[in-house]
Amino acid sequence: MLVVDPSSSCDICLDPFDWDSTDRTPHIIDCGHVFCAECLHQVFPTKCPLCRKLFFPSEIRKLHVESCSDDDKEEVRLLKQLISAHDSSEEEILRLRIRVDTWLAARTLDEVCADSEML
Structure with missing residues (x-):
C-alpha cells in the first residue's frame, strides 16, 4: 500500500x-x-x-x-516520536510513554476493535 x-x-x-x-x-x-x-x-x-x-x-x-481525523494525526505523531526515541534520555522516554498511555486510555473499545479488524 x-x-x-x-x-x-x-x-x-x-x-x-x-x-x-x-x-x-x-x-x-x-x-x-x-x-x-x-x-x-x-x-x-x-x-x-x-x-x-x-x-x-x-x-x-x-x-x-x-x-485523517485529529485522532489519526495524533497517532501518527506519537508513532514517529516512538520511532525516533531510541537514543532519547530515560526522562524523555518516560514522558513519551505517559503521553502514549494517556492517548490509549482515551480511546473507546469500539475504536480499538475497529482498528484490529483492519489488520
Missing part, C-alpha cells in the same frame, strides 16, 4: 502537497514515484526526475487520499 503523509512534499518543487488544489495534489507515474501534477506536466523530456524512466503524460494518475 502506498502511503502519502499529509506533510509530504513534491520532490521536484519541494512544496508541500496541497490537498485542496488539483495541480498541487500528489500524482503517481508508472515507476511509482509521486509528484504534484503541476510539476509533472512541466517535465520534458517525460522521464521521471528521480529514476529517469520514461512516462507518458496520459498515464499520470491522481492519488486519492483520505483525510
